[in-house]
Amino acid sequence: MSVTPHLPTSRPLDPISAGIDETAAPTRRETAADRARAQTRSRLLTSGTVLFAERGLHCTTTHEIASHAGVAAGTFYNHFPDKGALFHEITAEGLRELDARLQIGAHPARRLRDAVRSHAEALVSFAEDHRDLIRILFSRESDASAVQHGVLDDLAARIADGRRQAITRGEMPTRIDPDVLAQAVVGMWARVVAWWAENPERAPREIVIETLTRIQLEGTHPSVGRDPEPSTER
């Protein structure tokens, strides 16, 4: 909980003072100390993100995080009740943003091709902006830490639902099981995006999007004859 986005410098430190801030203007006096605190907190979040991405939750120590953030070991606990809380805050916040980005293109009326492509784009751009977060969110440990049943389980469930509705409407072949498919799509995304985020020079951004989209829609082996008719394509 208590998420507090990364973006701006100052983080609302807690509901109470945050509330006060909104109300009164004169409270601006303590902004100096507040800014310092917010910065430390922010540095801890950043360090946590970097180190969790590198080594995972268990193999990262609070001392490492603190010293990576340039503060003393005890300072960690001035900002987070324990290591798990930091991890949770990072993942919850990350998940929220990822979710938001995925929602954007999700108009039901959309043509499937457009929907898939916009998903792929959202994912890839998220990965560009948050290379470390991606690796954390798509790790087993995020699953284990019960970040909303695991990010991917969540996505998978949503995809499976969509498929089931499509099947009901007769738009889908029934030979593809929606649950299996959902896991497949999600596994594909996670892997590709995490792989690419590790080193974006592995492939041009556009190619990644295009490839993800095509695989999902047409498979990896469009018969040669079929392939060239992508006029409608995007």
Add this chain to the structure above:
Amino acid sequence: MSVTPHLPTSRPLDPISAGIDETAAPTRRETAADRARAQTRSRLLTSGTVLFAERGLHCTTTHEIASHAGVAAGTFYNHFPDKGALFHEITAEGLRELDARLQIGAHPARRLRDAVRSHAEALVSFAEDHRDLIRILFSRESDASAVQHGVLDDLAARIADGRRQAITRGEMPTRIDPDVLAQAVVGMWARVVAWWAENPERAPREIVIETLTRIQLEGTHPSVGRDPEPSTER
């Protein structure tokens, strides 16, 4: 459980003892003690597999493994230099077998559809036989432990190679990047198979294979008209 099927007492797959067994016949003297030792070793491997699958490398202690195997804590170190070695042996062995199974259907002359299907079948049947191993092999920790760069990286590399050759031969559309595609396929497989191995009642075995195959070949969104005519399928 369901793991380390490698025949009864002696693990032929342990490089050392395997080598010895094959070589010498006269050493038959100490077979009784040897058998006991081999059995202990085997039990440790089994227990390690079960517990690593359940809790991961870091959250499994050597004491747990030993006591699960019914031996004393120190005995562990009579068989493995350290925890990592056990983990490595389990994963290396698992990978070797998985690999073998995947090779079987991999005749280059094969029709792609058949090749893909046989891959899917190999994977699924491996998952059936080694539910715990699957979870270990496809976990992040296997990657992290540098089990031959991670099982999946390996597979991905092979897939990418295959694709590149196909492209060279003009059999593949170039708009799909071979590396991205390889990661996608591998991510899809890993996720689906691990998900299914957790609880095989989630879907009938046949459906899993069929779904994996079709997604890979035709994508998830075959135009409705196209779907029923698999004759063209090349």
Add this chain to the structure above:
Amino acid sequence: MSVTPHLPTSRPLDPISAGIDETAAPTRRETAADRARAQTRSRLLTSGTVLFAERGLHCTTTHEIASHAGVAAGTFYNHFPDKGALFHEITAEGLRELDARLQIGAHPARRLRDAVRSHAEALVSFAEDHRDLIRILFSRESDASAVQHGVLDDLAARIADGRRQAITRGEMPTRIDPDVLAQAVVGMWARVVAWWAENPERAPREIVIETLTRIQLEGTHPSVGRDPEPSTER
């Protein structure tokens, strides 16, 4: 609560400020700030008393005391050099007052019965006024903190002295050792009073005093015939 009765804002019993107050009249300039400071100090003393009584010295943190007193953590150290100093001041002050109350009835010429009763009364009324203090003073930690060798040791020494004089005067049977007796009396008092202070509804105030007095004078088992004839009581 119920503690630190020492008049409103200024604690006359703080040696330093008390001395200053008495001496100078012209310093009246900064009284406003002074009052604020004194009040903060007083609140810290009160909070310390409450929390030490509840949890003891070691299990009470300076942060808790400060926040219970409604001030910042650092403020504590503007008033006391460390946690021990606060504890010491509370206990020393408490001891001083307890002492004073016990002295009042201690005229040597007094009849013993009256003296004992007045002691019991003093104790009980002190306990009523300072329920938290009693628990602190009579705890082991006060002993350990070497609050003047422990409150009770002090009292015991005084009692033992009195007895010895009485013995010298031939007024006491010698079969009762004065030191042992002194410890016994003091243990009895401390226990009864702390027990009663925890919850004064456990017994009516009068009964506590009466019981303490009678036990001390006549023991717990006066022969039935003897009890009603307090005339001999000297």
Add this chain to the structure above:
Amino acid sequence: MSVTPHLPTSRPLDPISAGIDETAAPTRRETAADRARAQTRSRLLTSGTVLFAERGLHCTTTHEIASHAGVAAGTFYNHFPDKGALFHEITAEGLRELDARLQIGAHPARRLRDAVRSHAEALVSFAEDHRDLIRILFSRESDASAVQHGVLDDLAARIADGRRQAITRGEMPTRIDPDVLAQAVVGMWARVVAWWAENPERAPREIVIETLTRIQLEGTHPSVGRDPEPSTER
């Protein structure tokens, strides 16, 4: 729980193996290792008793206990799940023995004088045998740790019960409240015994017993004429 007395060298390590020991004779083989283990455990108990008596539960660290016992820090946890468990074992065991000793003289048909004296004797001899234990048992922390509501509360409750019955039988003056009296007796005992155990040279053993007995029966101020006539006594 799992108390295991101090006395003999070998402690039944746990219910199971203890049971086995009784049954089979051949199991004597492993006695070597067992003895070592039991000795370590015993040393930890002893060190714990010494240090807890000196500094109390909170101010004694597990490292101190271990090093006082001449073992490494981690060894502590091979024998006790945590510091509290050691404390509990020490106090529970101590309480049990104290209890047993107090029970011995407790025949209801006894003359009160004898009963009181035998209690005093039991206490004093317990204190002689277990000087450290006494200080632990009668500390506040034992109360706090809920060693059967605190040893003394327990004793007090028993004494109060006895008194109430006596009152019902008309043997006691009602002006002495049984609960207050019980606290008084218990406080007296605890204080005297702990004081004496600290340094038994403070008074001859016999004098302590005699004094405790007389105070309890006749009070501290028997009129001079009454004292020598103990015939009426009860």
Add this chain to the structure above:
DNA sequence: GATGAATGAGTATTCATTCAT
């Protein structure tokens, strides 16, 4: 004087590993 963020030594506890029997 008050504030509260930062500090870092201290403490309980875990666990991979060693080694005498």
Add this chain to the structure above:
DNA sequence: TATGAATGAATACTCATTCAT
């Protein structure tokens, strides 16, 4: 070889205390 007691470095977390604002 197997055993299991012992080891001690590592780690999460606490809290008295300091100090810049």
